Structures are given as structure tokens and as C-alpha cells.
Amino acid sequence: MIDMKNVSWQRGDQWILNNISWQVKEKEHCCLLGLNGSGKTTLLNMINGYIWPTKGEIQVLGNTFGQVNLRELRKSIGWVSSSLQQQLREDENIQDIVVSGKFASIGIYDKISAEDYERANEILNMLGCEYLSEKSYRTLSQGEKQRILIARALMANPKLLILDEPCTGLDILAREHLLQMISSLTENPEAPTIIYVTHHVEEILPCFQKVLLLRKGEIYKEGLTGQMLTSDTMSEFFQAPIHVEIKKERAWLSLNEVVIQH
Numbered sequence: 035m036i037d038m039k040n041v042s043w044q045r046g047d048q049w050i051l052n053n054i055s056w057q058v059k060e061k062e063h064c065c066l067l068g069l070n071g072s073g074k075t076t077l078l079n080m081i082n083g084y085i086w087p088t089k090g091e092i093q094v095l096g097n098t099f100g101q102v103n104l105r106e107l108r109k110s111i112g113w114v115s116s117s118l119q120q121q122l123r124e125d126e127n128i129q130d131i132v133v134s135g136k137f138a139s140i141g142i143y144d145k146i147s148a149e150d151y152e153r154a155n156e157i158l159n160m161l162g163c164e165y166l167s168e169k170s171y172r173t174l175s176q177g178e179k180q181r182i183l184i185a186r187a188l189m190a191n192p193k194l195l196i197l198d199e200p201c202t203g204l205d206i207l208a209r210e211h212l213l214q215m216i217s218s219l220t221e222n223p224e225a226p227t228i229i230y231v232t233h234h235v236e237e238i239l240p241c242f243q244k245v246l247l248l249r250k251g252e253i254y255k256e257g258l259t260g261q262m263l264t265s266d267t268m269s270e271f272f273q274a275p276i277h278v279e280i281k282k283e284r285a286w287l288s289l290n291e292v293v294i295q296h
């Protein structure tokens with residue numbers, strides 16, 4: 035799905051990404067964890083072909099940049115982010131928003147068939163969102179909006195689905211509801227490979243087999259989730275005394291003492 039070899043990206047005299055080598059295999063759902071400014075968005079921009087490596091090589095879905103039509107490639111990648119949410123029309127109804135995902139457009143400009151609406155309803159059903167289908171986007175809660183954006187991304191049958199901090203702004207119940215939905219989605223044999231991006235370890239579900247720890251534009255460590263989410267690794271990664279407790283196959287962090295970094 036993704037194969038990066040020694041990828042670096044430079045802006046001015048700063049290396050924003052430095053020597054990233056990272057592979058994501060099909061159906062190997064994974065998490066990208068990093069603090070603010072660690073380079074997560076830059077990495078996602080690169081996967082989507084909006085920026086190119088200064089050094090190194092990147093292949094996405096078997097395509098090498100430079101030899102592929104990036105607009106076509108992007109149709110196979112669903113990217114759900116808060117900036118997308120701001121672009122949608124508040125007065126549009128949910129079915130239309132989901133259907134528009136097929137054309138990767140804001141609003142609907144292409145001809146829509148009855149099958150498109152059928153497919154949108156199927157996806158809404160699969161995600162437990164059928165009760166929202168007649169509503170307008172404006173009236174939805176933040177958690178419902180996120181679920182609809184995921185439904186919209188699935189409408190294009192992407193091979194790769196990037197969920198970029200989807201739990202931002204959600205209360206604990208809405209967060210758990212959304213995470214439950216994502217977990218169920220991964221059980222569907224037709225689900226795309228998911229890359230889940232977050233600052234928060236608690237959101238890393240057991241369905242994410244691997245975790246990439248990104249720090250200051252470099253891979254700090256990468257590997258199986260259980261091996262990454264330990265007290266030792268998290269303390270070294272965050273450079274703070276962190277205790278990890280595993281409950282219901284998820285890692286919960288607490289700070290052994292408050293460390294103020296300047």
C-alpha cells in the first residue's frame with residue numbers, strides 16, 4: 035500500500051521529514067502517533083502526492099511518484115480530516131454529501147444514478163448512520179459529522195483510508211461511539227486499509243496492528259502495537275515519565291510526575 039524508502043523533505047534549511055522508511059501492507063491497519071509539529075500532516079501530504087520527497091523514494095498503491103497520474107491515485111485514497119469538514123456545505127442533506135464522495139467533489143456536479151443512492155444508503159447502514167440520511171449536515175453533532183465524512187470517503191471505494199485525528203472535539207461518549215464504528219469497519223472484508231492519525235494513545239484500538247511513532251520528523255520506532263505501547267517506550271518517546279496501563283486491549287497513559295517542557 036505504502037512503501038517509503040529513506041524519504042526526507044526539506045523546507046528552507048529545515049528538514050521537516052528525515053530519512054523515513056515505512057511500509058504499510060494491505061489490510062495492515064496502522065496508527066501514526068506523534069506530538070504537535072512532529073510531521074504527521076507533512077507525511078500525509080506526501081502520501082497523497084501534494085508534496086514530493088526532497089530525497090528518497092515513495093510508492094503508494096504500487097505507483098511510483100513521477101510515473102503516475104496523481105489525480106487518479108487520489109481517487110483510491112480517502113482522507114478524512116477537519117479541513118474537509120469545513121469545506122462541506124452545511125445545508126446539504128446527508129445522502130447527497132455521502133454520494134458526492136464518489137466524485138471526490140464538494141457538492142454534486144456529476145449525474146447520479148439510483149444505484150449511487152442505494153450504495154450511499156448501504157454504507158450509511160453499515161456504519162449505523164441510516165437514521166441520519168434525511169437530515170441536513172448543519173443539524174448533526176460533531177461525532178455524527180465525523181461518521182458521515184467516513185461514509186462519504188467509503189463511497190469512492192478507496193483502497194486506503196486516512197483518518198486524520200477523527201476524535202478531535204468529541205466528548206468521551208461520541209469518541210467511543212466513533213471508535214466502535216471504526217473497529218466494526220475493520221471487520222468488514224471489503225474495508226480499505228486504514229491509517230489512523232492521532233496525538234492520543236487511548237484512541238489506538240486493538241484492530242490497529244502496527245504503530246508508527248513519529249518525533250521531530252523522524253521515525254522514533256515502528257512495530258507491533260503491543261510492543262510500542264509500553265511504559266518504557268512511551269516514556270522515551272514523549273521524554274516524560276509515563277505509565278501505561280492496558281485495559282480492554284487499549285493503552286491508557288498517566289504521567290508519574292508533571293513535567294513542564296520549555
Ligand SMILES: Nc1ncnc2c1ncn2[C@@H]1O[C@H](COP(=O)(O)OP(=O)(O)OP(=O)(O)O)[C@@H](O)[C@H]1O
Pocket residue numbers: 045050068069070071072073074075076077
Ligand atoms: N510548507 C512548510 N514550510 C515550512 N515549514 C513547514 C511546512 N509544512 C510544515 N512545516 C513545519 O514542519 C513541522 C511539522 O509540521 P506538521 O504540520 O507536519 O506537523 P503535525 O505533526 O501534523 O502537527 P499537528 O499535530 O500540530 O497537526 C512544523 O514545525 C511545521 O511548522
